[in-house]
Amino acid sequence: MNNSSNPEPSPVLHIGDQVLALADIVPLLQRYGMLPALIKELVIDRAIAAVTLTPEQNALALEQFLQTNQIASPEQQQGFLAQRGLSEGDLPALAQRAHKLQQYKLDTWGHQVESHFLQRKAHLDRVLYSLIRTRDGGLAQELYFRIQDDGQPLADLARQYSEGQEAQTGGLIGPVELSVPHPALARLLSISQPGQLWPPSRVGEWFVVVRLEKFLPARLDEATRQRLVDELFNTWLTEQVQRELQANAIAGASSLPGNQ
Structure with missing residues (x-):
């Protein structure tokens, strides 16, 4: 019998003894969670096709x-x-x-950087601060008074009493962006003046004594500009990939037996 009208699919990939045909590729990409990465690259190819x-x-x-x-x-x-x-x-x-x-990124989102910077600035500002944290509220109160009233160095007390990794640095943390600390701690730091010591505050499971050492406002330099352009691009790219995944899921469902 002549089967020339229905040729066998040509293998496209050999992995050891396994031979993969073209029809095998997409199910494998889905199984191993790699389909979004492929779609992302295809979306990028489509977006930059007109760039010369x-x-x-x-x-x-x-x-x-x-x-x-x-x-x-x-x-x-x-x-x-x-x-x-x-x-x-x-x-x-x-x-x-x-x-x-x-x-493509610069042509598409470069003009939005200034406004995006203003929206994000509160999270991009950086702080250098000192912290003592303990699960013992009474100890936290005592340490606060020993620093505030007795003039004992916060760094020495942090090395002795703080229960986090900051004990190794004398309580000093940063500089870090204000988006990094716990939100409750970030709020304290955002309204602090350099050198201001706060009484113990409850932050999650901890009682913390914190002092702002230095405030470093974000600046729209070239590195920040590139970062913001990348943020805007990545937000758009994620939306595009999700849209394509949903469209393909709908198309796949509609082709199932019984949906014809």
Whole structure:
């Protein structure tokens, strides 16, 4: 019998003795939770398809890509490609893709950075502070008075009594962004003046004595600008990936037997 009209699917991947056909790939991506990562890359490809680079930008893209991935020798380049199953001819395309993506981010969200910075500034401001924490409320009160009234160094008392890792640094923490500490602690620090010592406060399971040492306001420098552009892009990308996942789930459900 001639089965030429229904050829067997060609294998696309050999893993040991296992032969995978094209139809096997998507179920495996779903099983191992890798489908969102694939969709993310496809969404990016679609977004940057219209971005064009000059020859000078292509050369710069390759130079920056090699620097970013710490590729400084032919041996390192071969190792990089071998780990990813790529050929030398794939390298320029990878570099150009990264450069196009950066250009797309700036073109799409660069004009929103200033307003986004103002919305996020309260969380981007950094603080350096000293902390003593203990589960014993009475001890916390005593330590507060020993610092406030008796002038004992907070650092010495933190090393002796604090029950967290900050004991190793004399209670000193930071600089950290205000989004890092517990929200109740962050509120105290956000309204503090440098040198201000707060009486014991309940923060979760702890009683804490905290003093603001230094307030470091966020500045819209190049590093912060890039971070905010990346935040806006990642928010958009997550929404796009979820939309595609939902659309594919609906399409898959509608193709099940009984839904035709």
